[in-house]
Amino acid sequence: MLSRVADTIYWLGRYMERTNGMLQVILTQYISSQDDADDFQWRSLIKIYGELTDDEIKSIETSSSKALAYMIFSRTNSASAYNNVMFSRENARGIQDHITKEVWQCLNDYYHYIRDDNLRKEASIADPVSSIDFLIRNGLLFTGTVDNTMTRGEGFTFINIGKFIERAIHSTDITRIKMNELRNDPHEGHAAMKLRYLLYSLFGFEVYLKTYKGNFTTKNTLDLILYNPDFPHSILYSIERLYKYFGRLREESLHENYERLEFLIGKVMNNIKYSNLHESDIKTLDAFLFQIRLDLFEISAAFSKHYFGNS
DSSP: OOOHHHHHHHHHHHHHHHHHHHHHHHHHHHHHHHSSGGGGGOOOHHSSSSSOOOHHHHHTTTTTHHHHHIIIOOOOTTTTTHHHHHHHHHHHHGGGGGGGGHHHHHHHHHHHHHHHHHHHHIIIIHHHHHHHHHHHHHHHHHHHHHHHHHHHSSHHHHHHHHEEEEHHHHHHHHHHHHHHHHHHHHHHHHHHHHHHHHHHHHTTHHHHHHHHHTTHHHHHHHHIEEEEITTTSSSSHHHHHHHHHHHGGGGGSSSHHHHHHHHHHHHHHHHHHTTTOTTTTTHHHHHHHHHHHHHHHHHHHHHHHHOOOOO
């Protein structure tokens, strides 16, 4: 496969995984805003999923309708869900020989849904929960279509490498944000609620209930998100899947390039597996998660250099 094509498919996987993750976080944040409507701000998410100055953020941070319109549907915000889907569609358009017609149709439909003015108005004003949930389900439909229609060749491999790098970064970032919120909130009664919202943000609430029988503790939450090898959005699961899909490239790779990436992925995977964190030491936890984030970006840069020919 040409490096240009591999790069395009890789970023298709990343953009779509990024869209799925951010929409789930935005939906969870909107639901949480209903519990604290008088003192709720969107500032933290606008900083992540936007490009505004502090003064511009201040003008919309207390307005759910404006914040949702900006983060999800804005054409000028390059980090918006709309632009992620648009970038994905443009990538897919150029490599249609390497994806199935079902994948293209699913992505094309998603693009037309998210650019529809009626959906934008409904999500921003009338019924944000149903509208955002509709977009999330279309993202999950895309994931299922890839899994069920694409042959297990290089295209499938690179789209999954992109997906699991992005998912690991997302799980790391959201866990850092929510755990720091927990540290900065002096109200003891808010802890269980914040842990629930963290789990909702990573599609993990139902899994947690079935695993821990509803006993919400910081230790159990971190065990699920960091270490659980069967939870699809745990950091360890994502890294192990990344390692698995990368292994399929061995025969087609230059030896030195493969060894470099294998070392980087193996290092971060073992750092997670053999870490020994205490849930009460939020400062150490934050430093650990930040280092994982740096390692994941190093892996991404190494793919760009050694497999996609980018300097």
